[in-house]
Amino acid sequence: MNMRMIAAFIAVGATTLSTLAALYGDTPNDTHAWSVHDMNRPRPKVIQAEAGKPPSDAIVLFDGTNLDAWCMSKDQGPCKWNLVDGAMEVTKGEVRTKQSFGDCQLHIEWASPAAVKGEGQGRGNSGIFLMGQHEVQVLDCYNNETYADGQAGSIYGETPPLVNACRKPGDFQTYDIIFHQPVWEGDVMKHPGSITVLHNGVLIQDHWEFEGTATHKTRKPLTKKYEEKLPLRIQYHGNPVRYRNIWIREIPSRYANTTHGGPGAKKEAVMALRKETATTLEKNVKWDNPNKVETLRQMMEVVSYEKTDARMEPLKKLGAAYLEELAKLDAEALKAKKSDIMALRGDTQVLISNGVFSDTCKLRAGLQKIIDEQGFEKKR
Numbered sequence: 001m002n003m004r005m006i007a008a009f010i011a012v013g014a015t016t017l018s019t020l021a022a023l024y025g026d027t028p029n030d031t032h033a034w035s036v037h038d039m040n041r042p043r044p045k046v047i048q049a050e051a052g053k054p055p056s057d058a059i060v061l062f063d064g065t066n067l068d069a070w071c072m073s074k075d076q077g078p079c080k081w082n083l084v085d086g087a088m089e090v091t092k093g094e095v096r097t098k099q100s101f102g103d104c105q106l107h108i109e110w111a112s113p114a115a116v117k118g119e120g121q122g123r124g125n126s127g128i129f130l131m132g133q134h135e136v137q138v139l140d141c142y143n144n145e146t147y148a149d150g151q152a153g154s155i156y157g158e159t160p161p162l163v164n165a166c167r168k169p170g171d172f173q174t175y176d177i178i179f180h181q182p183v184w185e186g187d188v189m190k191h192p193g194s195i196t197v198l199h200n201g202v203l204i205q206d207h208w209e210f211e212g213t214a215t216h217k218t219r220k221p222l223t224k225k226y227e228e229k230l231p232l233r234i235q236y237h238g239n240p241v242r243y244r245n246i247w248i249r250e251i252p253s254r255y256a257n258t259t260h261g262g263p264g265a266k267k268e269a270v271m272a273l274r275k276e277t278a279t280t281l282e283k284n285v286k287w288d289n290p291n292k293v294e295t296l297r298q299m300m301e302v303v304s305y306e307k308t309d310a311r312m313e314p315l316k317k318l319g320a321a322y323l324e325e326l327a328k329l330d331a332e333a334l335k336a337k338k339s340d341i342m343a344l345r346g347d348t349q350v351l352i353s354n355g356v357f358s359d360t361c362k363l364r365a366g367l368q369k370i371i372d373e374q375g376f377e378k379k380r
């Protein structure tokens with residue numbers, strides 16, 4: 001932590017937290033509504049993530065006690081799969097969730113039958129269909145030969161898993177899946193969607209971008225937008241595969257973030273949020289505040305979000321008035337204001353380096369002159 005940061009953190013108690021922190025990093029620009037390390041930026045929601053439990057914001061789809069979240073895909077009738085030893089066992093017919101989902105994080109545990117029967121695609125076959133479209137293959141691949149793009153953890157028919165991390169038949173194993181659906185803008189596909197899969201904690205699909213939808217034998221390219229949300233489906237393939245501990249978290253599309261970085265950032269949305277932030281912060285500014293430094297720093301924060309002539313003119317005047325005040329002080333009085341002067345100079349530098357203030361800024365020049373004359377900066 002350098003001296004300016006320390007000064008800023010110490011000074012936090014004397015003024016508002018946001019005033020100082022906002023001018024600590026690079027300021028907002030056309031694609032970022034917040035500065036780097038912006039203390040005004042809303043914090044992520046707090047959730048509980050206790051060991052061995054679903055996260056507190058997860059939707060539990062199966063906890064071993066009932067099949068209420070599921071129905072038969074064919075007729076949406078009650079789920080007829082067996083409930084055995086805290087697991088749901090593939091019985092007859094494909095099942096789907098009653099609720100629909102789009103982009104998600106899915107945790108699911110599965111076990112192929114302990115009694116090994118069949119071979120290749122006929123041994124412990126099932127599958128998890130994200131949005132009913134993309135199959136993450138479930139298959140007993142413990143000493144069982146089959147084609148690579150049909151192994152456990154493959155995106156069926158498209159791409160094999162990076163490694164075969166299968167446990168032996170009868171042992172439960174985990175899939176942790178992060179799924180993003182294809183993104184369309186009208187008839188134009190902006191992104192094909194992607195999937196990341198960890199099998200027993202091992203990365204086996206690394207942000208695979210879909211080529212199509214899951215099919216047997218045939219490549220089927222993505223051609224049209226799905227409904228926004230669709231049920232999760234689990235395949236019936238004639239083998240009594242068991243599932244347990246299934247939970248899902250809905251996650252935002254990367255394109256949902258339009259105000260700060262990423263592929264979805266839109267200048268219009270960024271500027272609207274910057275304007276809103278500036279307007280909100282400006283309400284705290286008291287121009288008759290006898291502490292001119294506080295007002296200056298608050299207004300400098302405001303213009304870092306949205307610079308307007310109506311804000312810059314009084315800001316310049318106040319800066320000039322503060323320099324006049326300092327000009328009347330002797331060395332001892334200036335020393336007492338050292339932290340204010342250094343912090344204010346620091347803010348002007350951030351704004352200059354980000355093009356908000358011009359590099360001929362009179363306030364910065366005036367403050368720098370005092371800093372040099374009074375030897376406030378240690379020479380190295």
Ligand code: MG
Pocket residue numbers: 125126127135137138235237
């Ligand atoms: Mg399958």
